[in-house]
Amino acid sequence: MLLTISTTHHPASDLGYLLVKHPDRCQTFDLAFGKAHVFYPECGDERCTAALLLDLDPVGLVRGRKAPGAATLGQYVNDRPYVASSFLAVAISQVLGSAMGGRCKGRPELAEQAIPLDVVVEPVPARGGEVLIRRLFEPLGYEVDVTRHALDAAFPSWGESPYYRVELKGQQRMRDLLTHLYVLVPVLDHEKHYWVDEAELAKLLAKGESWLQGHPERELIARRYLYRQPRLARQAMAQLVEEDGVDPDEKTEAGARREDVLEERIRLDDQRRGAVLAVLKEAGARRVIDLGCGEGKLLRALLDDKQFEHVVGMDVSPRVLEMAAKRLRVEQMPPRKRERLQLLHGSLTYRDERLAGFDAACLVEVIEHLDVSRLQALERVVFEFARPATVIVTTPNSEYNALFETLPAGSFRHADHRFEWTRDELQRWAQAVADKHGYQARFLPVGPAHPELGTPTQMAVFVR
Secondary structure, three states: OOEEEEEOOOOHHHHHHHOOOOOOOOOEEEOEEEEEEEEEEOOOOEEEEEEEEEEEEEHHHOOOOOOOOOOOOHHHHHOOOOOHHHHHHHHHHHHHHHHHOOOOOHHHHHHOOOOEEEEEEEEEEEEOHHHHHHHHHHHHEEEEEEEEEEOOOOHHHHHHEEEEEEEEEEOOHHHHHHHHHHHHHHHHOOOOOOOOOHHHHHHHHOOOOOOOOOOHHHHHHHHHHHHOHHHHHHHHHHHHHHOOOOOOOHHHHHHHHHHHHHHHHOOOOHHHHHHHHHHHHOOOEEEEEEEEEOOOOOOOOOOOOOOEEEEEEEOOHHHHHHHHHHHHHHHHOOOHHHEEEEEOOOOOOOOOOOHHHEEEEEEEOOHOOOOHHHHHHHHHHHHHHOOOEEEEEEHHHHHHHHOOOOOOOOOOOOOOOOOOOHHHHHHHHHHHHHHHHOOEEEEEEEEOOOOOOEEOEEEEEEEO
């Protein structure tokens, strides 16, 4: 992986002072995972370029692991030695740490000056592609140029790869540029090479202190940087919004209220709930789990019907679960009814033994709140590991949005929605999931039907 930083600041050779690396020397640094080389392909008064080249040892990476079990071929043959990832972030911190900290002994005033910078990072793996790259860097004042690499230039029919060349141009302080790269390069990647713990939360808040709070994608950045640690991501958001007084759960609730207002005229919430109950009763389900239960409206309906002997609600937000318990009046419930109910805190994208053993699982207006890249994890959790006999999924029909007069064109019904599918998109996804995991899928309309646009909610029912 290669990072180059160029400037036309006069004299451009001052780049050596900023990076604390002499332009006349090619320097090599030993890192835990390989070597980092710093050199200057060009150095003059008009333009100067510094390069950071990482040379990772793929065999050493595997042999250095302490995890038990025999190494597989996939551990040796992968893209880790060749793409910009958390390895590059660590190299920036260790090799260019003085520059990232804003220290410049030879030109201290230069460290606080925004200078013209032209930065190239490649190859960059990006979950979300060019759109995501721009969403991350453009709000920070960069002019962004993205080029997608072909799988093999000699075989164009093979198509494009998931790797990109990213060029950033703008007036920036060197310390700001390096902290942006330190945080955002791992955000673009799909994994980290080390365990994410409380120390990573501290790093994110420290490195993003001057810019992350005002970034429009701060929640996405926190979630992806604190990889597979939703609890830490929530802590990060709580601290980031502390000063501006915005509570992330309140933001979600506000989005839900907006969605309720849009759908109130056709009482869609009631119709959805009724349709789900009808399918559950038809299936003869007795043990039901509501995944992403929210404030507990479906849980209340399930508890009111004695067919459902064991009712469980699970949500990723502790605060939402507290609200559900309060609105369900759990403390005032008759003992027998209370014994039928259980509330769980957990994520839908991580395997959880508590999800096994149910007749049916419901995901009512849930999947659209996940990034598309996380749907595969949810599919495995629900359809491969939990494997209830019946799974019910409801989600908005984006075609119907045109009939909501107060919804701007191209907008989603809820501010937290990551996507909204057409009927064809849902059916293609559901059929692929069913085929892969041994289910049969059928589709039901929910709500008033339009002759061309269908119904506002679409339902997929999976039965094995």
